[in-house]
Amino acid sequence: MSSFPPSGLPQTTTLRQRLADLRGPAVPPRPLDARALAALAANPGCGRRALLDGAGVDKTALASALGSPAAFGQSQFAMIRGNSFEAKVKGDGGAELLRLVYEHLGAGADAAEPGPAGRARVPDLTAAGPEGRAARTALALREATAAAAWTLLDHPMLALEVAGSPAYLEPDAVVVHPDGRWTVVEIKSFPMIDGTADAAKAGAAARQSAVYVLALERIAAVVEGAAVGHRALLVCPKDFSNLPTAAVLDIRKQCSVTARQLARLTRVEELAAALPEGLSFDPSRPAGELTEAVEAVEAAYAPECLASCELAFHCRERSRTADAVTSLGRSVRGELGALTTVGAALAAAAGAGDQDDPTAAALHRAARLRAEALESAALPTDPLPEALGCPC
Numbered sequence: 001m002s003s004f005p006p007s008g009l010p011q012t013t014t015l016r017q018r019l020a021d022l023r024g025p026a027v028p029p030r031p032l033d034a035r036a037l038a039a040l041a042a043n044p045g046c047g048r049r050a051l052l053d054g055a056g057v058d059k060t061a062l063a064s065a066l067g068s069p070a071a072f073g074q075s076q077f078a079m080i081r082g083n084s085f086e087a088k089v090k091g092d093g094g095a096e097l098l099r100l101v102y103e104h105l106g107a108g109a110d111a112a113e114p115g116p117a118g119r120a121r122v123p124d125l126t127a128a129g130p131e132g133r134a135a136r137t138a139l140a141l142r143e144a145t146a147a148a149a150w151t152l153l154d155h156p157m158l159a160l161e162v163a164g165s166p167a168y169l170e171p172d173a174v175v176v177h178p179d180g181r182w183t184v185v186e187i188k189s190f191p192m193i194d195g196t197a198d199a200a201k202a203g204a205a206a207r208q209s210a211v212y213v214l215a216l217e218r219i220a221a222v223v224e225g226a227a228v229g230h231r232a233l234l235v236c237p238k239d240f241s242n243l244p245t246a247a248v249l250d251i252r253k254q255c256s257v258t259a260r261q262l263a264r265l266t267r268v269e270e271l272a273a274a275l276p277e278g279l280s281f282d283p284s285r286p287a288g289e290l291t292e293a294v295e296a297v298e299a300a301y302a303p304e305c306l307a308s309c310e311l312a313f314h315c316r317e318r319s320r321t322a323d324a325v326t327s328l329g330r331s332v333r334g335e336l337g338a339l340t341t342v343g344a345a346l347a348a349a350a351g352a353g354d355q356d357d358p359t360a361a362a363l364h365r366a367a368r369l370r371a372e373a374l375e376s377a378a379l380p381t382d383p384l385p386e387a388l389g390c391p392c
């Protein structure tokens with residue numbers, strides 16, 4: 001096996017080429033978004049996801065080619081509804097959106113309420129390519145902070161380096177307050193009923209907002225007077241109407257957890273270096289070859305993957321085939337220590353395991369207690385099923 005990176009080539013060029021080979025020469029890279037990063041941060045021990053996302057592999061296409069297509073994603077109808085609600089919220093120069101930000105988060109000392117359309121600044125952020133748009137966004141943020149005026153950045157572009165690869169992120173909006181605060185705004189089409197949104201959906205929005213805040217903090221560090229708010233604004237339809245309402249998301253915890261987990265992600269270079277030459281995740285390759293390629297990178301399957309990763313059905317199947325306890329959940333995995341398979345855990349419970357291992361001994365004792373409890377519960381026989389003529 002040849003070494004990677006080969007000596008004599010600049011590492012960035014070599015890495016880019018290596019990732020392109022892994023993706024498939026004719027396959028364009030799939031950019032990382034905040035949703036993917038939030039999911040990546042939720043499972044930092046999974047090298048498979050880190051490498052596939054870092055290489056820009058289309059995991060949806062890969063999962064289909066492996067024969068385990070992903071079963072989640074937004075329907076066309078939900079996307080159209082979401083886009084039309086977002087357009088409504090941002091209409092009229094963002095007047096309603098800024099009013100909601102002012103109402104929930106204020107403006108800062110002595111600053112006035114944002115006025116009707118025309119008084120708030122809405123800079124043009126168009127530029128060529130994601131790098132150009134990210135640079136334009138950074139400039140607009142600097143200018144808005146210096147101007148100390150209400151400014152709405154509509155779909156700004158933020159850059160964040162993750163596991164050695166740049167990720168470009170596009171929040172729905174960032175509002176600059178007159179006091180120099182920057183607030184992330186997430187606009188979602190799920191309803192907020194009686195002022196409360198679905199906890200799981202609001203949690204996902206909070207994790208996504210935390211990723212944007214981390215990217216904004218890198219820009220704010222070099223802008224005088226700027227401060228990134230750790231309270232994001234979630235805007236949703238009110239009850240069952242199409243009228244916007246908002247709630248503040250306190251994302252301090254999500255920010256620190258996401259920062260810690262993204263920093264812990266195994267670097268893509270190390271993962272790519274450990275793979276044999278010629279290995280590829282190109283979805284046009286035969287399923288058997290792709291299965292081998294995917295298996296070459298270590299995964300950390302947990303049932304939570306089903307809600308966040310396109311490869312979840314494939315990884316679950318492999319985890320079950322390997323009899324791994326990971327398919328039972330992270331807490332069970334943590335409790336079982338050195339017992340990594342369901343078979344080993346059952347053997348330990350039956351007393352066949354190493355009884356010097358405290359986990360095996362505890363399992364055996366628990367199994368004994370359970371058997372005793374069942375035995376005593378079985379006597380006397382419950383007369384009710386018999387009285388009812390139940391065949392069981």
Ligand code: SF4
Binds near residue numbers: 043302310311
């Ligand atoms: S589904 Fe597989 S690849 Fe995706 S995060 Fe889980 S273990 Fe990793």
